[in-house]
Amino acid sequence: MSDAILQLTDVKTHFPIQTGFVFRRQTGTVKAVDGVTLSVRRGEVLGLVGESGCGKSTLARTIMQLVPTTAGTVVLNGKNLSTCTAAELLTVRRGMQMVFQDPYASLNPRMTVFATLAEPLLVHGLCQPGEVNARVAALMRLVGLAPRFMQKYPHEFSGGQRQRIAIARALALEPKVIIADEPVSALDVSIQAQILNLLSQLCRKMNLSLIFIAHDLSVVKHISDRVAVMYLGKIVELGPAADVIERPRHPYTRALVSAIPTPDPDVERTRQRIVLAGDPPSPINPPAGCAFHPRCPYAREICQAAVPPLAADGPTREVACVRLTEL
Amino acid sequence: MPLLNVTDLRTWFHTRSGVYRAVDGISFSVGRGETLGIVGESGSGKSVTCYSIMGLIPQPPGRIESGTAIFDGVDLLHCTPKQARSIRGKRVAMIFQDPMTSLNPYLRISEQLIEPLLIHEKISRRDALARALAILEDVGINDAAKRIHYYPHEFSGGMRQRVMIAMALITKPELLIADEPTTALDVTVQAQILELIKKMQRELGMAVIFITHDLGVVSGLCDRVQVMYAGRIVETADTRTLFHSPKHPYTRALQRSIPSMQAKGAELFTIPGMPPDLSKPLAGCSFAPRCEYAADRCYVENPQLAAVSATQAQACLRVQAGEL
Structure with missing residues (x-):
């Protein structure tokens, strides 16, 4: 095919x-x-x-x-x-990226949403350090999260919101x-x-x-x-x-x-x-x-x-x- | 007279970050031989309700603030420990969601199966083992004579759940409380376990309280259903009425959000927002912030359950006023 x-x-x-x-x-x-x-x-x-x-x-x-x-x-x-x-x-x-079953286990509890979403961007050199903030905000909006929650940790979110973060990470x-x-x-x-x-x-x-x-x-x-x-x-x-x-x-x-x-x-x-x-x-x-x-x-x-x-x-x-x- | 009659049960948890009103003033009853389904999302208080009845709430932080649970003339919430022991595990039994964590991994299942018999009945070990073997066969474990000496880890998930059901039923209880017994299992195994519960219920004529978040499971199993939201009962009805003419906006929304009830490919109906924070006292209806029909008075007036018909009651002010 x-x-x-x-x-x-x-x-x-x-x-x-x-x-x-x-x-x-x-x-x-x-x-x-x-x-x-x-x-x-x-x-x-x-x-x-x-x-x-x-x-x-x-x-x-x-x-x-x-x-x-x-x-x-x-x-x-x-x-x-x-x-x-x-x-x-x-x-x-x-x-190709993966989204896992348990959003309580698949997100690092010590990383903020920003850190979680910025990491793949920086590892793969996909954007300049100055643009990271804007890219992360765009990703969060894409999955229906408000960018003002960027500096929060996974435990501050509900299960559904955590799964949104995991999806945003996969889309990064x-x-x-x-x-x-x-x-x-x-x-x-x-x-x-x-x-x-x-x-x-x-x-x-x-x-x-x-x-x-x-x-x-x-x-x-x-x-x-x-x-x-x-x-x-x-x-x-x-x-x-x-x-x-x-x-x-x-x-x-x-x-x-x-x-x-x-x-x-x-x-x-x-x-x-x-x-x-x-x-x-x-x-x-x-x-x-x-x-x-x-x-x-x-x-x-x-x-x-x-x-x-x-x-x-x-x-x-x-x-x-x-x-x-x-x- | 109903077998179990719960009135105005309030179970609150006093934690450092505030008082969580996990169960906040609920009343219901279960008749002999009846199957009652309790449906709700996580955090709605369905498990805490049953844990309160069974005396399994850790105190502190939990505290039963008010209420009675009369089982055959005895108030389970205020009786002596001796009275409670003579009922719990003998006349009222419970099965749990996760059979791996609720069986003792260090004991052979034979030991665990006969324990309730040795405690509650004057019976010799040999007779107890014979009863255990018989019940294992009843719950559909092949080769029971050999497997009775196995440890829990030697069984699969579905088999463990069968062992737990056998353990709960060995004393022939009048009431079985099942707390999401099939949630951790595959659909094919879930179908087996549901059939088993139905069969054992027919044979023993016991009443069942079945806690689940799956409306599909309820529809085939239960005589009556009550829907819980944020620690309160929002609607109760016989199963057919609840599915065919739900009245409360939450029940309707819950039913509409099941994928199999909706056209394929269409946008799924969702309930906006999240369940409320139970540590903050709610003045009005707990569902009001997510309800598409909420009016101003829904935020200030606390709705009470009111009968719609002989078998249905619901707690929505606007439905009660005939506006919806």
């Missing part, structure tokens, strides 16, 4: 498990991300959903090159990040891609809506691409253009957001959608819910074949035989399930 700003090809991130103190040896691998192929277009919001432990945060960190890729390539704006030198990486990273370097790892999970409903509005406004205004990671499907449906559903390190379904969530195809997506409680008592009390048994399996010893088969209500023997590839289902959808046509 020509307009893809970020292209992942068969990305794998494995962590070794080592035992022994004197004679360390590897006794296994955690396959946190196991063969993800994905592209993000310019100005697109891609939602990434899945249960905890499915590898969505590791995928985000892999894209940011915060953890090394075991195999596969991450290409940002035509540049392969896995082969970059450290010096090159510093400049390339300017093009004028990135092309923002990766937001559960940016609203720690916030109350009314504050959540404010941050979601801010993120989608910014994406439109600055033509940003956003990878939005969340476990709340209704939030993802609202903000995303496309959604990728992850299960145990692999993408099992990919397609336009409303389509995937209103007409899920993969059995896992169906269960996930059916588990969301709806704020309507009549609907809630009459509908059939697919309650999955058990927990997601361990990524150390993933089940053979389709990783979802032990919990899947439609599983047959064929599901244990081979890992189903992500295959096209219509022009815009991709689903990884061997029994798809029968369901």
Whole structure:
């Protein structure tokens, strides 16, 4: 795809498990991300959903090159990040920034808002020391904070305001891609809506691409253009957001959608819910074949035989399930 | 007669930076076998309400300034410690949000499960262990005979929450207080735990107070809902009425700000501003500064809950005056 700003090809991130103190040896691998192929277009919001432990945060960190890729390539704006030198990486990273889940933990409590926002500008030499003040003020206005709070510390702000500071920090370097790892999970409903509005406004205004990671499907449906559903390190379904969530195809997506409680008592009390048994399996010893088969209500023997590839289902959808046509 | 009747409960925290009116004059009741949902944003006082009933408020800085909580004829706020012990953990049980921090990591779960039985009932260790095993199977833990000897860290988050539910239910309580029991869990596991609470409630016929900030969870589980804001109850109604014809502006705003209720891609409705600072006494309605309908008298007059119908009551002056 020509307009893809970020292209992942068969990305794998494995962590070794080592035992022994004197004679360390590897006794296994955690396959946190196991063969993800994905592209993000310019100005697109891609939602990434899945249960905890499915590898969505590791995928985000892999894209940011915060953890090394075991195999596969991450290409940002035509540049392969896995082969970059450290010096090159510093400049390339300017093009993508991250917003973390917990704004209480991701901001340095000893740095004022000014110091937090000025640091990336000065590190990357993006503006003259004399202009810093004006740039920081502009950034604060961009995310809806009054510049007069510049000299305040994070603890003087509420959760929603802190998340705004974290977003301003990510925007300081004028990135092309923002990766937001559960940016609203720690916030109350009314504050959540404010941050979601801010993120989608910014994406439109600055033509940003956003990878939005969340476990709340209704939030993802609202903000995303496309959604990728992850299960145990692999993408099992990919397609336009409303389509995937209103007409899920993969059995896992169906269960996930059916588990969301709806704020309507009549609907809630009459509908059939697919309650999955058990927990997601361990990524150390993933089940053979389709990783979802032990919990899947439609599983047959064929599901244990081979890992189903992500295959096209219509022009815009991709689903990884061997029994798809029968369901 | 209701199982639990709370009247005019005020729990304030006296800190160096002022007096925080975390719960400020609330009254409600729970009937036998009923499920009451308490909904509100963080800081609205929903947890403090339940901690007060259970006697879990650290005093100081907390102080219960006024109020009674009558459970089956006994005032839980003013009874002797001995009376409280005979009710708490036996007839009223509680489960918490984070199962990792509320289970003791040093004790096998068998020890933790039988502790309430050994304290409250004349029962031998062997019989207690048999009961513990039975309840673990009831809450859906496979291979319970082996797993009962595990430590909490050997379980996943959802499993730990099941263990905590088993621990709360082992004495067959008449009232279960659940403080955001599914907030830390994935949606698929949340669905399992909600089903489990419903099933155990049917089997034991107990009443449940379910605290949450998620209106979606409430809609499928609760008979009645009360909405709290800044330490006060702003609206209470049976679940259907609350969702289909909310009256108080805060309830309406809360409902409108849920993403799944809104058209995709549209600007999400948001409630402007932030909840008030509870350390400053509020003269009028606590929601007035954020309310799109606030009139001058909303800032001076303290609204009281008034019945709208037999099952619904709300505290907005302008709705009560028929202006909205």
